[in-house]
Amino acid sequence: MEGARLSDELRKLLGPSKVSFGVQDLASYSSDMFPRNQILKLGGKTPEVGPAAVCFPEDVEDVSALMAFCTRERVPAVPYGAGSGVCGSALPVEGCVMVDMKRMNRMISVDGDGGTATVEPGIVGENLELLLNRDGLTLGHFPSSINCSTLGGYVACRSAGQFSSRYGKIEDLTLGLEIVRPGGTVCRLGLLGGGHHKDPALALFLGSEGTLGIITKVCIRVEPLPEKMDFRGFAFLDIDDGLLAMKRIMQSGTRPTVLRLYDPLDSLVAGFHSRTASGEDVHAAASRLTGKKGLLASALTELNQTAMALALLRPSLLNRMAEILPTRALMVAGVQGDKTDVTRQWNEVFKLTSSARGDDLGPEPGYNWFRRRYAVSYKQSRIYAAGAFVDTMEVATTWENILPLYQAVLKAMSNHVFIMAHFSHAYAQGCSIYFTFAGYRPSAAASGALYHRAWKDGLEAVLRHGGTISHHHGVGVLKKWAMDRETPGGRILFGAFKKALDPHGVMNPGKVFNLD
Amino acid sequence: MSFLITGARIRKELGRRIAGHRLTVSDSGHFVQVEPDTVAEVAFVVDFAAREGVKVLPASGGLNGTALDGWHIRVALKRMSAISDYSADSGLVCAQAGARVQDLQDWLLDKGRTLAVLPDDPSDVELWEFLLSPRSGRIGPRFGCKWDQVFSLHAVLPNGKLFRNSLSPGRATGPDFSRIILMGRGAFGLPLEATVSVQPLPKRRVLLSLALSDLKSGVERAWQVAREAVPEFLEIGLLPRGAESGLPSCVAFVELWGEGRSLSVRRELVLKHFGDVASVFDVPYEKLLGMEDTWQFGPGDTVQFYARRESLDALAAAVASSELQGAARLRVRGFVDNHACVTVDSATAGTCGAFWTRPADFYTSPDGQELLADALGVLDPLAIMGSVPQIWSEPREA
Numbered sequence: 001m002e003g004a005r006l007s008d009e010l011r012k013l014l015g016p017s018k019v020s021f022g023v024q025d026l027a028s029y030s031s032d033m034f035p036r037n038q039i040l041k042l043g044g045k046t047p048e049v050g051p052a053a054v055c056f057p058e059d060v061e062d063v064s065a066l067m068a069f070c071t072r073e074r075v076p077a078v079p080y081g082a083g084s085g086v087c088g089s090a091l092p093v094e095g096c097v098m099v100d101m102k103r104m105n106r107m108i109s110v111d112g113d114g115g116t117a118t119v120e121p122g123i124v125g126e127n128l129e130l131l132l133n134r135d136g137l138t139l140g141h142f143p144s145s146i147n148c149s150t151l152g153g154y155v156a157c158r159s160a161g162q163f164s165s166r167y168g169k170i171e172d173l174t175l176g177l178e179i180v181r182p183g184g185t186v187c188r189l190g191l192l193g194g195g196h197h198k199d200p201a202l203a204l205f206l207g208s209e210g211t212l213g214i215i216t217k218v219c220i221r222v223e224p225l226p227e228k229m230d231f232r233g234f235a236f237l238d239i240d241d242g243l244l245a246m247k248r249i250m251q252s253g254t255r256p257t258v259l260r261l262y263d264p265l266d267s268l269v270a271g272f273h274s275r276t277a278s279g280e281d282v283h284a285a286a287s288r289l290t291g292k293k294g295l296l297a298s299a300l301t302e303l304n305q306t307a308m309a310l311a312l313l314r315p316s317l318l319n320r321m322a323e324i325l326p327t328r329a330l331m332v333a334g335v336q337g338d339k340t341d342v343t344r345q346w347n348e349v350f351k352l353t354s355s356a357r358g359d360d361l362g363p364e365p366g367y368n369w370f371r372r373r374y375a376v377s378y379k380q381s382r383i384y385a386a387g388a389f390v391d392t393m394e395v396a397t398t399w400e401n402i403l404p405l406y407q408a409v410l411k412a413m414s415n416h417v418f419i420m421a422h423f424s425h426a427y428a429q430g431c432s433i434y435f436t437f438a439g440y441r442p443s444a445a446a447s448g449a450l451y452h453r454a455w456k457d458g459l460e461a462v463l464r465h466g467g468t469i470s471h472h473h474g475v476g477v478l479k480k481w482a483m484d485r486e487t488p489g490g491r492i493l494f495g496a497f498k499k500a501l502d503p504h505g506v507m508n509p510g511k512v513f514n515l516d
Numbered sequence: 517m518s519f520l521i522t523g524a525r526i527r528k529e530l531g532r533r534i535a536g537h538r539l540t541v542s543d544s545g546h547f548v549q550v551e552p553d554t555v556a557e558v559a560f561v562v563d564f565a566a567r568e569g570v571k572v573l574p575a576s577g578g579l580n581g582t583a584l585d586g587w588h589i590r591v592a593l594k595r596m597s598a599i600s601d602y603s604a605d606s607g608l609v610c611a612q613a614g615a616r617v618q619d620l621q622d623w624l625l626d627k628g629r630t631l632a633v634l635p636d637d638p639s640d641v642e643l644w645e646f647l648l649s650p651r652s653g654r655i656g657p658r659f660g661c662k663w664d665q666v667f668s669l670h671a672v673l674p675n676g677k678l679f680r681n682s683l684s685p686g687r688a689t690g691p692d693f694s695r696i697i698l699m700g701r702g703a704f705g706l707p708l709e710a711t712v713s714v715q716p717l718p719k720r721r722v723l724l725s726l727a728l729s730d731l732k733s734g735v736e737r738a739w740q741v742a743r744e745a746v747p748e749f750l751e752i753g754l755l756p757r758g759a760e761s762g763l764p765s766c767v768a769f770v771e772l773w774g775e776g777r778s779l780s781v782r783r784e785l786v787l788k789h790f791g792d793v794a795s796v797f798d799v800p801y802e803k804l805l806g807m808e809d810t811w812q813f814g815p816g817d818t819v820q821f822y823a824r825r826e827s828l829d830a831l832a833a834a835v836a837s838s839e840l841q842g843a844a845r846l847r848v849r850g851f852v853d854n855h856a857c858v859t860v861d862s863a864t865a866g867t868c869g870a871f872w873t874r875p876a877d878f879y880t881s882p883d884g885q886e887l888l889a890d891a892l893g894v895l896d897p898l899a900i901m902g903s904v905p906q907i908w909s910e911p912r913e914a
Contacts, residue, residue, distance in 0.1 A: 114854075158688035169686055181887075193881030196822075197853060198663070200699035201884025203692040251607060251716075253774070344778060396684045398606035427685040429606045429667060429713060468684035475689055486689050489671075489679030493693045493704070496895035501887070512690045 001073050001095065003052060009073070010053055010097070013065055018103075020054045029054050029080060029098040034088040034478065035391040038384055039451055043444025051078070051092040058103045060178065060186060060216040067214065068184030070097060070506045077182075078508050079210035081150035082124060086391065087476030089157060089209040093509055099214060101152050107131050108217065116175060116191065117222045121152025121215045137222040140167030143472075144374050152215045157474030158207040160432070162373055164425045165250065166257045166336065167223075169472065171206045176219030179205055182212075182502040191219045204497060209474055210508040211494075212501050226336035229257060230346070233365025234358040238327040239263055240403065243423060243431075245331065245356035247399045250426045254348045257334035258424075260369070263406075264325040265420035266436070270369070276324045285324055312388050312418055312440035319414040331358065332369040388440035389447055393458055397467035398430035405465040406433055412461035413437060416454040425471060432471040475512045483513050491515070521568055523548050523587050529568075530589075533560050538595070549575055549590040555670065555678065555708050558591060562706075562900070563676025565589055569898045572674075573907070574706055576645055582906045591706070593644060599623055600709060608667055608683075610711040613644035629714040632659035644707045647698055649908050650875035651820055652857040655850045656749035656771070657742040665712045669694040671705035674896035679705055696888070699879060702904030703892055718748075718773030722783050726794040727764035728752065732832040733793035734768055735848065739825060741770070742851035745785035748773045753847040754835075768794060818859050821872030825854040831871040875908075 001009075003021075010019045020026075030050040031037040037047050052075075057063045070077040076096035083090060092098060101122035108118040112135055119128060125146040132138055141161040143149060153159070154170040155177070167173065176192030176199075190199040197219075205212060236242035242261040249256060262270055276285045311318055331353075335345035350360065383390040397405045406421060413419050417439035425432035439454060441447040455478065459469050463485050470479055484491060491513045498505070498515065505515075523541045526548045530539055538551040552558045565572045571584055575592035593614030601610035604627070611620050617638035621631055635641045635653045646653065646662065653662050670680045671694075681687065681694050697705040728734035734752045742750055749771040755763055768790065772782050787794075823831060828848065835846075846864065850856040855878075860868055880888065896902060 160686060160688075164686075169688075171692070187883035187887060189881050189884045189887075193883045195881030195884055196855065196879040198661070198695075198699070198879050199881050199884045200696045201880060201887050203695040204887070205691070207688060207691045209690075247605070344781070348778070396686050398603060398608065398683060398685070400603050400605040401683075425686060429608055430685045432686060466683055468682045468687040468689055470688040471684075471686050472688045479689075483689065487679070487681045487693070489673055489677050490681070490690060490693055492673060492675065492677050493679065493696070493895065494690060497691075497891045500890040500894045 001052075001075055006052055006075065006097075009069065010055060010066075013069055014055060014057065014062055018056045018058060018062065020056070021052075025054045026050050026052075029083075029100070030092060032080075032083040032085040032088065032090040034086055034091060034476070035389055036088070036448065036451060036478070037091070039389050039444055039448045042384065042387060042389070042447065045444070047091070049092055049094050051098040052095045054080075054098045054100055056100050056103050060104075060180065063099070063104075063180045063214050063216050064184040064186055066097070066099065067180050067182055071183045071502075071504055074504055074506060076506050076509055077214075079152070079156070079214050081122065081153035081156075082145075082148050084145040084149040085153065085157065085474065085476060087157075087470075087474050087478040089474050089476035089508070089511055091477060101214070102150065104216065105150075110135055110137065110222070112137055112222065112224070115222055116219055118176070118192065118217055118219045119151055121150060121155065121218055123151050125149050125151065125154070132222055133225060136225050138225050139173060139220055139222055141170060141173060142373070144376060146374060151218055151220075155206055155215055155218055156209050158472060160425050160472035162260075162424070163257045163334075165259055165427075166255050169425075171203075173221045174202065174206060174218060175221055176217075177202055177205055177215055178217035179213040180216055182504070182507050186216070187213075188217075192217060197221075207474070207512075209476065209512050211511050212497060212507060214507075226257075227338045228342050229334060229336040230342050230363070231258070231332065231334040231366025231370050232346075232349075232363050233361035233369075234331040234333060234353050235361055236261075236329045236331060236353075236356065236358045239329045239406075239423070241356045241358065242329040242331050243399070243402055245353045245358050246423065246426050246431060248352040248355065249333075249349060250428050250431075252348055252352060254335075254345055254352075256345065256349065256426075257336045259331065259333050259426045261329055261331045261423040263329060263421045263423075264322045264327060265319075266422045267328070267330045268321070268325060269420060270330060277326045278324070280324075285321070309386050309388055309440045312438055315418040315439065316415055318418040319410075322420075330361075330365060332366050334366060334370070383438055386440070387442075387447075388438055389451055390436065390438040391451070391455075392473070393435040393437070393455070394432055394471040394473055395435070395462045395467045395469060396425070396430060396432040396471040397465065401466060402430060402433065405462065405467045408461040408465050409433070409435060409458050412457040413454050416450055416457065433467075434471075477511060480512055480514050521570055521587055526568075526570065526587060526589060529564055530561060533557060546584070546586065547573075547588050547590045549592055551592045551595050553595050555596075555672070558593075558596075558672050558706070558708055559676050559678055561589060561591060561676075562672050562674065566675045566896075566898070566900050570900070571903055572706075572900055573903060574644060574702065576642075576907055582903060584903055588903075593642060593708070596708065597642075601711070602627070604629070607714050607716075608711050609714050610668075610709060611643055612709050613642065613647075613707045615643045617641050617643055617646050624714055625717070628717050630717055632665055632713060632715050633662040643710060647707050647710060648702045648904075650701060650878070651908070652822075652850060652875070654749065655852055655857065657746050657851050658748045658773075659715070660852055661850075663695065663698050666694065666698060666710055667713055668711040669697060669707060670709040671697050671707045673705045674703075674901040678708075683711060700888065700905070701908055703901055704888075704895065706901065706904070715773075719775040720773070720779055722770075722772040722774075722779060724768075724770040724772075724783070724786060725797055726768040726770070726790060727797045728766040728768055728790075729793045730836055731766050731846075732829075732836040734766060734790075735828055735832040737790045737793055738768065738848075738851050739854075740789040741786050744789055745770075745772070745782045747771060747782070747786065749849070750851050751847060751849040754845060756845050764797065818861060820875055821858045821860070821868075822875055822878040823848075823856055823858050823872045825856075827871045827873075828856050828858070831858075831868060834868075834871070 175197035176190035
């Protein structure tokens with residue numbers, strides 16, 4: 001639609017205060033936190049595609065009117081929460097309207113006795129949690145992006161919080177949804193629509209990443225705040241033993257609040273290792289390996305920009321640090337409940353960690369992690385400031401497959417990028433592996449190519465070893481090339497729903513599955 | 517749908533790929549029954565059906581009189597009954613959909629494992645039937661419903677294409693289509709293989725038989741027991757002829773798995789929450805479960821419903837003030853996620869029906885039903901698999 005007419009129509013439809021065509025707004029909404037676009041910015045470029053307008057609906061009637069308009073006029077619409085997505089789910093498409101949901105951020109009702117709350121989707125996760133806490137309740141969903149992500153985004157991308165071992169993922173916490181279909185029809189599903197919270201239609205929108213409609217209300221499961229939470233650290237001879245302990249704990253019926261096991265390099269970054277296996281200072285060893293004195297300390301612990309760039313030019317050398325570090329792996333564990341329950345759970349955890357040759361390190365490592373649990377995301381901007389890039393790849397598989405998958409991904413990516421991992425979001429059947437990787441090339445174009453190769457080789461390794469390519473970041477545009485192998489036949493079902501619900505293809509086109 | 521196609525033509529076309537002895541023509545029933553050996557053969561059959569507009573029904577012992585106009589294909593999965601993978605490490609077993617649930621369970625028992633949710637009569641049910649049926653099976657607060665046990669699914673879609681999801685926990689790769697297939701009762705696809713969670717056999721089981729003062733109090737306390745003690749199984753019911761056998765008229769059965777102190781703590785929690793409305797009685801739990809005349813229903817006389825917590829509470833209150841207590845056979849189980857599954861004898865069903873919802877309609881909201889129907893119209897425009905849900909439209913025993 002031609003710009004001036006779009007501007008007139010949208011202002012007429014929603015009112016001028018709910019629409020922006022400002023250059024700064026259009027630039028701001030031209031990307032979410034997708035690292036590929038951050039790399040573009042390193043080279044002084046802006047994303048090639050920007051939105052035509054940004055809308056800020058304030059209630060379901062606004063959303064319904066907007067969707068009816070977009071469908072009638074064939075204007076693409078892209079829902080937008082807080083823009084923390086890292087897979088490009090909220091990237092604009094040519095001529096689209098960005099639908100920023102953050103003004104729809106009200107708590108509609110709370111029923112502590114029934115264990116439910118109904119909330120608008122634009123509420124930021126941290127604010128939602130604070131509101132619930134006032135009533136002595138919690139959602140139990142604590143992603144590391146909690147202060148820059150929204151409830152609607154969690155639902156759309158099947159998010160997981162750091163305490164998912166205890167509370168489950170967002171799909172376990174979502175009991176009902178109100179959705180505006182692309183034509184503007186409002187539909188209510190699950191508990192909000194007279195159904196059950198296992199309403200299969202809910203499963204359709206959980207993970208749909210805004211491609212099938214816009215979420216306007218979410219009914220969530222809430223629980224009383226735990227009387228007590230407690231954290232500890234455990235050390236294992238190697239990650240094999242640590243994984244054995246995690247598996248045994250999850251299969252024992254214990255529901256720990258958190259279980260996170262760090263591989264040697266991630267343990268190093270977490271401050272767990274200061275010496276190599278032979279007793280040498282790790283920084284001295286790094287200098288010997290890379291030929292640059294003090295490089296490791298500068299690069300990894302102090303995030304010195306030049307040192308980081310230098311180190312990341314030779315990722316295989318940095319990755320070799322893993323070979324000389326002690327194999328001991330750090331695990332952070334947490335439990336919650338009343339005093340008796342906490343004691344009972346710790347006794348179970350002690351028994352099972354001991355059976356896997358784990359040593360109790362006491363509360364300090366656990367509480368260190370707890371205090372800094374949201375800090376890691378903020379280190380990323382310093383890496384970008386150094387001209388390098390950093391990203392994370394969260395995959396999952398079964399217990400029997402976890403080590404082969406971990407090793408295969410390391411092998412596939414370590415020539416491209418500096419890579420480390422931790423194991424978290426544990427289930428009785430398996431767990432997630434959260435790879436963090438950083439790379440650098442002197443030009444943004446070369447960095448972009450490196451980024452692409454690292455992802456391609458990493459996901460190929462995951463697919464070869466039968467894991468899932470995404471545990472809680474979603475698919476977006478980053479991983480959709482791999483979806484036919486991840487879930488053969490999924491594209492046919494998705495295509496049927498897309499055609500039935502959105503025959504003109506206006507809702508967030510080009511995401512999740514490749515329908516072209 | 518093509519009304520012109522004949523059984524002979526269907527047999528001839530399917531015979532291009534499938535050996536003759538695995539194809540049977542029923543002239544009276546107007547169907548060709550095919551017994552595929554492989555996933556590829558099923559895909560071939562359904563692909564043919566989709567191209568020709570021939571309806572497909574899985575062959576089930578409980579087809580329940582499902583009547584179709586014109587010639588159709590019945591797919592018997594009984595030759596696809598292998599256990600294809602097992603991981604003790606991850607607590608998973610993968611079986612083909614034609615496996616009898618009892619055979620799968622026996623195989624697991626040999627390995628010291630068990631399915632967490634079983635159908636009422638596992639000997640009579642193949643895995644695909646168990647997964648697609650809206651009937652709950654024996655469920656309890658600890659393990660959730662049968663669909664929660666399914667870790668990964670391989671299915672044939674109505675267009676003959678195959679669907680599979682990765683063997684991983686907690687996927688965030690688009691919508692969970694396996695849930696839609698399973699809860700779609702067969703309209704969105706037919707399961708061919710499923711990987712399901714298995715549990716280790718418990719080191720110890722605590723089995724509690726409790727006499728309840730009345731259904732209303734028992735149900736009220738059961739919700740608390742479910743939340744606090746999270747028993748593996750929890751059932752409450754009325755025994756109309758209990759007095760004749762010297763049994764209480766209202767009973768609760770609780771099963772707890774585990775060992776050591778945590779098991780005894782949970783037992784104490786159960787007794788604490790049932791408190792003064794229950795007393796332990798000494799008829800062995802398993803004997804009671806097996807007593808046909810009191811607890812179990814014979815075939816052909818039951819109706820199963822689901823009830824939300826508030827509906828069940830209202831029903832229990834209504835029973836207390838009516839002649840149903842002492843006359844009706846009624847069994848409530850589950851107490852999972854604020855709902856329970858209720859089985860009653862047919863005579864009582866009419867009286868109690870106002871409180872309950874039929875299994876087939878229970879989960880999906882009206883808007884959700886409309887939305888799924890819209891998508892089915894695109895996925896399966898000729899309704900090739902559109903008749904499959906009819907298999908479960910009435911209770912199988914009826």
